[in-house]
Amino acid sequence: xxxxxxxxxxxxxxxxxxxxxxxxxxxxxxxxxxxxxxxxxxxxxxxxxxxxxxxxxxxxxxxxxxxxxxxxxxxxxxxxxxxxxxxxxxxxxxxxxxxxxxxxxxxxxxxxxxxxxxxxxxxxxxxxxxxxxxxxxxxxxxxxxxxxxxxxxxxxxxxxxxxxxxxxxxxxxxxxxxxxxxxxxxxxxxxxxxxxxxxxxxxxxxxxxxxxxxxxxxxxxxxxxxxxxxxxxxxxxxxxxxxxxxxxxxxxxxxxxxxxxxxxxxxxxxxxxxxxxxxxxxxxxxxxxxxxxxxxxxxxxxxxxxxxxxxxxxxxxxxxxxxxxxxxxxxxxxxxxxx
Numbered sequence: 645x646x647x648x649x650x651x652x653x654x655x656x657x658x659x660x661x662x663x664x665x666x667x668x669x670x671x672x673x674x675x676x677x678x679x680x681x682x683x684x685x686x687x688x689x690x691x692x693x694x695x696x697x698x699x700x701x702x703x704x705x706x707x708x709x710x711x712x713x714x715x716x717x718x719x720x721x722x723x724x725x726x727x728x729x730x731x732x733x734x735x736x737x738x739x740x741x742x743x744x745x746x747x748x749x750x751x752x753x754x755x756x757x758x759x760x761x762x763x764x765x766x767x768x769x770x771x772x773x774x775x776x777x778x779x780x781x782x783x784x785x786x787x788x789x790x791x792x793x794x795x796x797x798x799x800x801x802x803x804x805x806x807x808x809x810x811x812x813x814x815x816x817x818x819x820x821x822x823x824x825x826x827x828x829x830x831x832x833x834x835x836x837x838x839x840x841x842x843x844x845x846x847x848x849x850x851x852x853x854x855x856x857x858x859x860x861x862x863x864x865x866x867x868x869x870x871x872x873x874x875x876x877x878x879x880x881x882x883x884x885x886x887x888x889x890x891x892x893x894x895x896x897x898x899x900x901x902x903x904x905x906x907x908x909x910x911x912x913x914x915x916x917x918x919x920x921x922x923x924x925x926x927x928x929x930x931x932x933x934x935x936x937x938x939x940x941x942x943x944x945x946x947x948x949x950x951x952x953x954x955x956x957x958x959x960x961x962x963x964x965x966x967x968x969x970x971x972x973x974x975x976x977x978x979x980x981x982x983x
Contacts, residue, residue, distance in 0.1 A: 649690045658682055709953060710763035711741045712754050714771045714798065718895060719925025720942045721769065724796060727946020728767055735954050737764075746871060748773035752782045764957045765792035767949045770800060772871045776839045778802075792956040794949045797940075798841060799968075806952045807968040808945050812842050815938050815973035816849030819892050819920045822975060824857045828890035828918055832865040834879070834898040840871060843894045846922065850892055869898055879905045889917060896923035899935055903980065919980040933979030941971050 651669075655662045660679065668675045668683035669692075675683075686692075709732050713721040729739045740763060744751040751771045758766070766786060774780070775798065783803045787793050793805040823831055833850045836843040847866070854861050867882045883905055893899035899921025903913060911917050913933055921928065924937035948969050956964075 649692055653690075654683060654686050654692065657686060705764050705957065706762060707736060708738045708740055708763045709950070710754075710758040710766045710768075711739055712744055712751060712766065712768035713741065714744050714746050714769055716743055718897065718923065719927065720797070720896075720923045720940055723925070723942030724769075724946040724949070727943035727948075728950045729946075730943075731947040731950035732954065735950075737950075737954060744771040744774075746772040748777055748779065755782050755786060759786055759789065759791060763791075765794070765953045767794045767796065767946075767953055769796050770798040770841075772836075772840060775800070775841060776837070778839075792953055794953045794956075796945055796949045800841070804966055806949075806956065806966050808949045808952070808971065809968065810940050810945070810971045810973045812845035812973075813849040813852070815922070815975075816846040816892065816894075817853045818849075818973075819938055819975060820850050820853035821857070823890040823892070823918055823920065823981070824853065824859065826918065826981065829859065830862075830865065830888040830890070831859070832867065832882075832886070832888040832891040834867050834869060834891055834893040834902055836871045836894060837868060846892075846894045869901075880909070883909055883911070891917065891919050893919065893921040896921050896925050896927050896935070896937065899937075899980075900927050900931055903931060903933075903935065914979065914981050914983060920975070924976050928976075928978070931980075936978045936981040937976050939974045939976050941973070945971055 651662045651665045655665045660683070664675060664679065665683050668680040669687060671680070709728070711725060711728055713725060716722060725741060732739050740758065742754040742758070744754060748771055751774055755766065780800055780802050783793060787803065787805055793803070794808065795803065795805060796808040799807045799809060820831060831854065833847060835847055838844045838847065851861055864886055865888055867879065869878060879901055891902050893902055899919055903919055906913055906917050913919060920936045920938065922938045922940060924939035928935040928937040948971070952969070
């Protein structure tokens with residue numbers, strides 16, 4: 645079995661300084677080619693691995709990123725996480741993920757647990773309860789400690805930090821516009837409680853599109869559903885009570901529920917009812933008929949969030965600046981709107 649060695653052992657064996665060994669292993673141009681090749685060969689021979697904990701302590705970095713997502717049910721959040729992890733791993737960072745389960749308390753506990761020196765910064769989307777309570781003190785405390793924070797999708801203007809979002813209002817507007825251009829006149833909206841910021845913005849886009857295209861705005865055609873799944877399905881009573889020929893859903897799960905309810909009631913899709921939902925996840929692709937969806941590009945959002953955080957972690961600038969990146973959503977047409 646090959647013995648475990650350190651930079652000091654390699655330096656002693658080749659009669660060079662520890663600094664020379666360190667630079668050679670990082671492929672520094674400061675070290676001559678022959679010396680570099682000898683050092684790298686010895687390191688390979690003895691299966692040398694750097695002491696990441698020691699390096700982190702020296703640089704005051706852990707090379708860990710904390711990610712907090714509201715749930716793992718919505719496909720969107722898993723795609724964002726994949727994007728974060730891909731970019732972070734490429735840059736030599738590990739990712740620790742926690743799920744708040746839409747709970748304010750869990751979100752606070754997760755942040756307290758990770759902010760004790762375990763991570764270099766946070767990437768997160770706010771839980772539903774946090775937005776409902778409108779309490780962001782735990783986020784402000786983290787940023788005041790100098791820990792970088794990037795918010796994505798579910799954000800708040802009350803916390804000054806980097807953010808990544810999609811153009812929610814415009815995306816909803818374009819989706820409703822597409823339904824109108826296909827001949828739909830009575831368009832319903834399946835949404836969540838309005839304290840969820842993204843749902844509120846999508847509702848704004850929905851109403852603006854109806855107004856701009858001179859269609860009646862009927863508040864009765866807006867169905868608010870709980871953000872967490874409940875056994876009682878309010879949508880069937882909604883279908884029985886009101887007449888509409890299209891529906892925009894603020895997430896994929898609502899869209900699939902609307903589709904199943906319509907099919908159970910003998911309503912033909914898309915002939916009698918066209919459906920568009922946000923996210924474009926696995927359910928959208930595999931449903932029957934397949935679902936026309938507003939793609940939020942979660943992987944890209946995750947990559948940008950990770951890039952923004954790592955840049956902030958590694959920055960030496962004393963004066964911080966913050967920005968909000970807006971990703972353009974796109975509509976993926978499928979069978980739920982195409983005859």
